[in-house]
Every structure is written in C-alpha cells, then in structure tokens.
Amino acid sequence: xxxxxxPSPLPAHPASLANVVDTVDTSFLETxxxxxxxxxxxxxxxxxxxxxxxxxxxxxxxxxxxxxGRNPGITSxxxxxxxxxxPPNLVGIVGQLEKRQLLARQPHPHDGRATGLHLTPxxxxxxxxxxxxxxxxxxxxxxxxxxxxxxxxMRLLQKIYRPEPx
Amino acid sequence: xxxxxxPSPLPAHPASLANVVDTVDTSFLETxxxxxxxxxxxxxxxxxxxxxxxxxxxxxxxxxxxxxGRNPGITSxxxxxxxxxxPPNLVGIVGQLEKRQLLARQPHPHDGRATGLHLTPxxxxxxxxxxxxxxxxxxxxxxxxxxxxxxxxMRLLQKIYRPEPx
DNA sequence: TATTGTTATACTCTATAACTATA
DNA sequence: TATAGTTATAGAGTATAACAATA
Numbered sequence: 456x457x458x459x460x461x462p463s464p465l466p467a468h469p470a471s472l473a474n475v476v477d478t479v480d481t482s483f484l485e486t487x488x489x490x491x492x493x494x495x496x497x498x499x500x501x502x503x504x505x506x507x508x509x510x511x512x513x514x515x516x517x518x519x520x521x522x523x524g525r526n527p528g529i530t531s532x533x534x535x536x537x538x539x540x541x542p543p544n545l546v547g548i549v550g551q552l553e554k555r556q557l558l559a560r561q562p563h564p565h566d567g568r569a570t571g572l573h574l575t576p577x578x579x580x581x582x583x584x585x586x587x588x589x590x591x592x593x594x595x596x597x598x599x600x601x602x603x604x605x606x607x608x609m610r611l612l613q614k615i616y617r618p619e620p621x
Numbered sequence: 622x623x624x625x626x627x628p629s630p631l632p633a634h635p636a637s638l639a640n641v642v643d644t645v646d647t648s649f650l651e652t653x654x655x656x657x658x659x660x661x662x663x664x665x666x667x668x669x670x671x672x673x674x675x676x677x678x679x680x681x682x683x684x685x686x687x688x689x690g691r692n693p694g695i696t697s698x699x700x701x702x703x704x705x706x707x708p709p710n711l712v713g714i715v716g717q718l719e720k721r722q723l724l725a726r727q728p729h730p731h732d733g734r735a736t737g738l739h740l741t742p743x744x745x746x747x748x749x750x751x752x753x754x755x756x757x758x759x760x761x762x763x764x765x766x767x768x769x770x771x772x773x774x775m776r777l778l779q780k781i782y783r784p785e786p787x
Numbered sequence: 788t789a790t791t792g793t794t795a796t797a798c799t800c801t802a803t804a805a806c807t808a809t810a
Numbered sequence: 811t812a813t814a815g816t817t818a819t820a821g822a823g824t825a826t827a828a829c830a831a832t833a
Binding site: 462463465466473474475476479480481482483484485486487488489490491492493494495496497498499500503514518521522524525526527528529530533536537539561562563564565571573586589590592593596597599600604605607608609611612613614615616619 | 629632640641642646647649650651652653654655658659660661663666687690691692695696699703705730731737752756763765766771775779781782
Binding site: 697709733 | 815
C-alpha cells in the first residue's frame with residue numbers, strides 16, 4: 456500500500472461507547488512534516504548510535520571530533536554555536552575526549568580567555584575511521600532510496616533548517 | 622551559495638600549531654543524512670512546541686490526544702507501541718490529560734486488564750483546534766518548499782522509517 | 788561592561804525493576 | 811505463564827545561575 460496522503464475522517468462513535476481498536480490509525484499524524492521528519496531522524500540516529508558504539512562515541516562526541524578535525528583551533532564557544540550545545544554541557548564532553556587523549560587544548564593565539572581545540576594523532580586516526588563508518592552507514596540507513604532521491608532529500612531538508620541564503 | 626555537496630578536504634595543518642578558526646566548516650557533517658534529518662526535525666519541532674504551548678500541550682500530549690481522537694477505545698499499550706513511549710512514562714502523560722478532563726478511561730469490553738481511552742467533549746474541542754493549528758504550522762515551518770517539494774519530502778522521509786511495504 | 792570557560796544545580800526525558808490484577 | 815497497567819527509581823540529556831579570568 457502506498458503512503459496515504461489524506462487522513463481518515465474522524466470517527467463518528469460517541470466517546471461514551473466502549474470501542475475496541477483493531478489496528479491504530481496514524482494517518483493524521485503522517486500528514487505532518489514534523490512527525491515524518493522526527494521518525495526518519497530517529498531511525499537514522501538509531502543506526503548511527505549502534506555503528507559508533509564500537510568507537511566509544513556518542514553522536515555528539517562524533518560531531519565534536521569531526522568538527523575539530525576539520526577546524527583545528529576551534530573554540531568551545533564555536534562548537535556550542537554550531538552544534539546547539541550549551542557551554543556548561545560541552546565542558547564534560549570535551550573533558551572526556553581530552554582524557555581519552557583524542558583531542559588536546561592549546562592556548563588561543565590572540566585571545567587569552569579562549570582555548571583552541573586540536574585532534575591528537577590518536578584522535579585523527581579514530582575520527583578517520585569513524586567518518587568512514589558514518590559515510591557507509593548513510594547508505595545503509597537510506598537503503599530504500601536511490602542516489603538521486605538521496606540528493607533530493609538532502610536538498611529539501613536543508614531548505615527547511617538553513618537560514619534564507621543571501 | 623547553494624548547498625555544498627562535497628566536504629572540504631582535511632586541513633593540512635599539524636595539530637601542534639596554534640590555529641584560529643574564522644568561520645566553522647560544517648561541510649562534512651552536512652553530507653550526512655542523519656545530521657540533516659536531525660537539524661530539519663529540530664527546526665520543525667521548535668515551531669511546533671511554540672504553537673502548541675497556548676493549548677498547554679507538549680508534542681507527546683498532542684500526539685496522544687490526536688491518536689485517541691481518531692482511535693476511540695485505544696489502550697495505553699497501543700499508544701506506547703505507536704509513539705515509542707515506554708509504559709511507565711505514559712502513565713503520567715495520560716494521568717495529566719485525564720486530570721485536565723481532556724480524556725477519560727473506560728473499561729475495555731473484552732479485556733479486564735486493559736482500559737480504553739476516549740476524548741471528553743472538551744478534549745474533542747481542544748484537539749480539533751490543536752490539529753488545525755498543527756496543519757497551519759506545517760506550511761509555516763516548511764515555507765521555503767513548494768507543495769510538490771513538500772509531497773516529495775514526505776514520501777522520501779517515509780521511505781526511510783517505514784518498514785518494507787508488503 | 789562583555790565574553791570564555793567553568794562549577795554547581797535543577798529540571799526533563801528516558802530507561803529498568805518489580806508489583807497487581809487479569810488473561 | 812504471559813500481558814496491561816502501575817509504582818518507584820535510576821540515568822541521560824538539557825537548562826539556568828553564578829563565578830573567575832580576560833577582552
């Protein structure tokens with residue numbers, strides 16, 4: 456059966472009657488973009504968590520390491536702004552990764568308040584493998600999509616969350 | 622600038638150098654479907670929460686009321702299965718909605734262990750307004766999409782999270 | 788005066804164990 | 811024995827307030 460476009464009509468049964476539900480009708484919720492986006496997001500996130508577990512990385516850990524790898528010297532504030540994590544909550548995340556010797560802090564060249572973050576050699580190795588796994592996992596989690604559909608989906612999703620392009 | 626398809630190459634700078642990041646490069650994360658789906662989902666959810674606040678409904682409350690409205694007599698277990706909420710966590714949700722007299726419990730006709738849930742007249746009125754608001758909000762949150770793009774996006778998202786159709 | 792990084796803490800959400808009543 | 815609903819509780823994630831050091 457293809458995706459229902461229209462929700463079922465509201466049931467005519469009075470609320471006082473004792474009804475039994477055979478199969479749950481979710482057709483209305485399925486007309487909502489938020490419902491579909493959330494369900495799809497959770498489905499991918501689930502696969503992501505499983506595949507990152509062997510590296511001992513949660514999604515936020517992966518995101519931090521990947522961003523530090525591609526932005527050597529990035530500050531905690533910049534990470535917070537990019538990932539939507541509040542500063543007090545990033546402290547522990549960075550602290551753990553530092554304790555695992557995956558990243559290191561270095562004094563910021565121009566700003567004595569800030570600290571620049573860099574990957575250690577171990578961090579570089581780990582993030583390279585983790586990013587390769589993430590790229591593989593992409594295809595796995597969207598296995599029912601063609602390459603063209605994948606590109607289309609990516610573009611439409613970005614149209615939702617990205618600010619109006621200049 | 623259009624959506625970047627390819628991530629930037631890894632920086633050549635050694636990790637021991639003190640670098641400064643001007644603008645954060647997120648191009649790799651943006652190649653990941655999970656990242657895009659999560660960002661888009663959060664963007665919509667944010668609007669959803671704001672627009673549901675006047676009704677005193679969180680997203681899960683809205684989902685429960687909408688499902689009960691379209692599935693009179695639905696049980697807690699069925700709600701849990703549909704929404705991915707664990708039974709102990711649904712107790713408080715249903716309890717609050719019952720206390721607000723938006724829904725009522727009735728004995729299940731065939732199963733003495735179960736309880737059928739029904740909307741009260743107040744619940745029916747509230748959910749009708751909330752669903753109308755949700756439908757409006759859909760267009761608001763996806764304002765940069767055409768109607769055709771919205772249908773395409775919906776279909777592709779469902780292709781990700783829905784089990785293989787029979 | 789504003790900002791970076793931090794501590795302490797509170798609140799919400801999610802998860803687990805165990806109980807009761809019924810099937 | 812298994813299931814529906816419930817209680818109590820633990821854990822993760824997310825939020826606010828306040829502080830020291832630096833701009």
